[in-house]
Amino acid sequence: MTISPFEALLSMSGEYDLFLDIKAWPKLLFENNLTPPVILADDVPIWGFSLMRQARDIGIPELPCMRISPAEKKDLLYIAIALENRAGSYSWEERKNILEFCLINNIAVDDAIIQTIEAGRFTDWQKKTEKYIGFPDSLKKLVQSRMLDIKSAEKIVSLPEPCIALVYEKKEKLTHSERRIFLEQLHEVMQRDGLAEKETSALCRTMLDAPDPVKLLEAARYPNLSSMQKEFLQHAQLLRKQGIALSAPDNFEGEAFFIRFPFVSRQNFNKKVNALQAFENHIDELFTLL
Amino acid sequence: MNYSHFYNDYIHAVYATPAAKDSLAACRVTERLPGVPFSIVASKDDIPEKHKNQKTVFLTATPGKKFGPCPGSKRHLCCNYLTINLYEGCPIGCSYCIMQAYLNFEPVTVNVDIEAITKELDEVIQSNPDTPIRIGTGETGDSLFYDPLFELSKNFIEHCAQFPNVYFEVKTKSHFVDHLLGIPNKGKAVVAFSLNPQEIIDAEEGIASSLAQRLEAADKAVKAGYLLAFHFDPIIRVKNWQEMYLNVADQLSQFEKGKIVWISLGTVRYPAQLKDRLGSRPWLYDEFVPCRDGKHRYIQRIRTEIYRSVAGWLTESTGAPLYMCMESPAVWRRVFGKISSKIDNLCAIFTKVHR
Ligand code: SF4
Numbered sequence: 001m002t003i004s005p006f007e008a009l010l011s012m013s014g015e016y017d018l019f020l021d022i023k024a025w026p027k028l029l030f031e032n033n034l035t036p037p038v039i040l041a042d043d044v045p046i047w048g049f050s051l052m053r054q055a056r057d058i059g060i061p062e063l064p065c066m067r068i069s070p071a072e073k074k075d076l077l078y079i080a081i082a083l084e085n086r087a088g089s090y091s092w093e094e095r096k097n098i099l100e101f102c103l104i105n106n107i108a109v110d111d112a113i114i115q116t117i118e119a120g121r122f123t124d125w126q127k128k129t130e131k132y133i134g135f136p137d138s139l140k141k142l143v144q145s146r147m148l149d150i151k152s153a154e155k156i157v158s159l160p161e162p163c164i165a166l167v168y169e170k171k172e173k174l175t176h177s178e179r180r181i182f183l184e185q186l187h188e189v190m191q192r193d194g195l196a197e198k199e200t201s202a203l204c205r206t207m208l209d210a211p212d213p214v215k216l217l218e219a220a221r222y223p224n225l226s227s228m229q230k231e232f233l234q235h236a237q238l239l240r241k242q243g244i245a246l247s248a249p250d251n252f253e254g255e256a257f258f259i260r261f262p263f264v265s266r267q268n269f270n271k272k273v274n275a276l277q278a279f280e281n282h283i284d285e286l287f288t289l290l
Numbered sequence: 291m292n293y294s295h296f297y298n299d300y301i302h303a304v305y306a307t308p309a310a311k312d313s314l315a316a317c318r319v320t321e322r323l324p325g326v327p328f329s330i331v332a333s334k335d336d337i338p339e340k341h342k343n344q345k346t347v348f349l350t351a352t353p354g355k356k357f358g359p360c361p362g363s364k365r366h367l368c369c370n371y372l373t374i375n376l377y378e379g380c381p382i383g384c385s386y387c388i389m390q391a392y393l394n395f396e397p398v399t400v401n402v403d404i405e406a407i408t409k410e411l412d413e414v415i416q417s418n419p420d421t422p423i424r425i426g427t428g429e430t431g432d433s434l435f436y437d438p439l440f441e442l443s444k445n446f447i448e449h450c451a452q453f454p455n456v457y458f459e460v461k462t463k464s465h466f467v468d469h470l471l472g473i474p475n476k477g478k479a480v481v482a483f484s485l486n487p488q489e490i491i492d493a494e495e496g497i498a499s500s501l502a503q504r505l506e507a508a509d510k511a512v513k514a515g516y517l518l519a520f521h522f523d524p525i526i527r528v529k530n531w532q533e534m535y536l537n538v539a540d541q542l543s544q545f546e547k548g549k550i551v552w553i554s555l556g557t558v559r560y561p562a563q564l565k566d567r568l569g570s571r572p573w574l575y576d577e578f579v580p581c582r583d584g585k586h587r588y589i590q591r592i593r594t595e596i597y598r599s600v601a602g603w604l605t606e607s608t609g610a611p612l613y614m615c616m617e618s619p620a621v622w623r624r625v626f627g628k629i630s631s632k633i634d635n636l637c638a639i640f641t642k643v644h645r
Contacts, residue, residue: 188575222577242311251581253582
C-alpha cells in the first residue's frame with residue numbers, strides 16, 4: 001500500500017516527528033518503492049517523517065505505507081523509536097523532543113524507554129535532558145552541533161549568551177578540547193572577578209581575537225602561575241643562548257631545578273661553566289619561584 | 291544534652307546488623323531517640339533506597355579492618371597517624387569535604403564492635419611499647435558529632451589511658467565534649483578541634499559549631515584534664531585571610547603552654563576528579579595546580595607563604611609543635627628549614643609505628 005500525496009501528512013502537526021533527518025536514503029530506493037514504509041496509526045503518521053521530507057524534496061510522488069491499529073501513545077512512541085533504531089546516537093535535540101512528547105502525554109520516562117534511546121546505561125537521562133532544554137539557545141546550538149559536551153555545558157550555563165554565540169561563530173579558532181577549556185576558564189574568571197555580562201563578553205571577544213586565545217585566557221585565569229612561567233622563561237632563555245637547558249619542576253611544585261648541556265671539548269666545557277657562573281647572580285630570583 | 295531534641299533533626303532512621311543490634315550503642319540510640327525507627331538488616335545494602343542518605347545511621351559489628359595507618363598521600367610526608375574508623379560519614383556538610391562527595395548518599399556507619407577494634411589496637415601498642423603512638427577517630431567522620439549519643443569514644447579514652455605512650459585523639463568541628471569531661475582516667479587523651487575563622491565557618495562548614503563554641507569546649511576539655519590539639523585544615527586563602535587567621539591564632543594564647551600537644555596545618559586541596567562534585571565554591575576559583583600525589587593545591591610558593599605566616603602566628607601564641615598535613619618535603623624545607631624527621635619536637639608525632 002502506498003500513500004500519496006503525503007504533503008498533507010507532512011503539513012499536519014507531526015506530534016511524532018521527533019527525529020532529525022539524519023539518514024539520506026538513496027534515490028534508487030525511492031524510485032523502486034524499496035524504502036521502509038511510513039507508519040500510520042489512525043491516519044496519523046507515527047514514523048517516516050524523514051522519508052516523506054526526502055521524497056518530497058526529490059519529487060517522488062508516493063511512498064510505501066503501513067497502517068497499524070490504534071494504540072496507547074506510549075506504545076506508538078516505542079514503535080517510532082524502535083523503527084528509528086539509532087539507540088545511543090540520538091542528538092540532544094531529539095532527546096528533548098522525546099522527553100517533551102512524554103511530558104505532554106503523561107508518559108513516565110522509565111528505564112525501558114531510556115534503553116531504547118540510549119543503548120545501555122545512562123544515568124539521570126531525564127535530568128540531563130531537562131538541563132539541555134533549559135539551556136539558552138546559543139548553548140543548545142553548541143551542544144547540538146557537538147561542539148561542547150553536555151557536562152561542560154552545564155558548568156558554563158551562566159556565561160552570557162553573546163559569549164557562547166561568539167565561540168560558535170569563531171568555531172575554527174578552537175579545537176574541541178580547547179573550546180571546553182576556554183569556556184570553563186572564561187566562566188571561572190567571570191565568577192572570580194564578578195564580571196557583568198558586558199565585561200565578560202568584551203573579555204571573550206578580546207581573547208578570541210588574539211592569535212592564541214587559550215593561552216591568553218589561561219594567563220587571566222592563572223595570573224600568578226603564568227607570571228612565574230614568564231619569569232622562568234626569561235632565566236631559561238639566558239642560558240639557552242649558551243647552549244644550556246634549564247628546567248623547572250612541573251608547575252613549580254618541587255625543590256630542584258635542572259640544567260643540562262652537551263659539551264664537545266674542554267674549551268666548550270669551560271665556556272658553559274663560565275656561563276653558569278655568570279648565571280649565579282640570578283639564582284636567588286630563580287628560587288623565589290619554588 | 292537533650293538527645294531527642296537535637297538528634298531528631300539529623301537521624302531519621304537507624305539500622306543495625308544482627309550482630310550490632312544488642313550492642314550498648316544500639317541500646318543507647320533506641321532509649322535516647324524513641325521516636326526514630328530502628329530496624330535490623332543483614333547488611334548496609336539492605337537498607338531501603340529511601341533511607342540511603344546521611345540522615346540514616348547504620349550500626350555494624352562486621353569484622354574487618356577498622357583500624358590502620360592513615361593512608362597519607364603519595365610523595366608527601368606522612369605523620370604516621372593511626373586511625374580508627376569509628377564513625378564513617380558525617381552530616382556536618384563542609385563544602386570542601388572530599389568525603390562528602392563520596393558519601394552523600396550513604397548512611398553514616400557506626401562501628402560498634404569496640405572489643406574487636408581494641409584488640410587490633412592492643413597488638414600495635416604491645417609491639418611498640420616505647421614509641422609515641424597517635425591514634426584518632428577523626429579521619430572518616432567527625433569524632434564527636436554523634437558521640438554524646440553513642441558514647442563510644444569513652445571506651446577508647448579509658449582503654450588507652452593505661453598506656454603512657456599512647457595519645458588517643460578525638461577530632462571535631464562540634465563543641466560536644468560534655469560527655470567526656472567526667473571520665474576519671476584520661477591518660478594522654480587529646481581533644482582536638484579543627485579551626486577556621488568564623489567567616490569561613492559560616493561560608494563553608496555547614497552545621498559545624500561556631501569558633502567561639504569550639505574554643506569554649508576546648509577550655510572545658512583542658513580544665514577537665516585533657517590535652518588539646520588544633521587542626522588548621524583546610525586553610526583557605528580568602529580575602530583578608532591573614533587578619534582572619536591571625537585573629538584565630540591569637541585566641542589560642544588563652545590556653546596554658548604545654549597543654550596543646552600539636553597543631554596541624556594544611557591548605558585546602560582536592561583530587562582533580564572530584565572538582566566538579568565540589569560545586570562552585572568561590573575558593574575553587576583560586577589558582578590550584580596538580581601536585582605529585584594527584585591532588586590540586588595552591589601553587590607551592592603561595593602555600594609556603596601561607597604556612598610561614600600561620601605557623602609564625604601560632605608559634606608565637608601557643609609555642610606548640612606544628613606540623614603540616616600531607617605536604618611535600620619541598621614545602622617542609624621552605625617553611626621549617628628541614629623535613630619533619632629532623633625537627634626535635636616533632637619526634638613524638640612522626641616516629642614510625644611498627645605494625
Ligand atoms: S566535619 Fe569533616 S568529615 Fe564532616 S563534612 Fe566537614 S570535613 Fe567532612
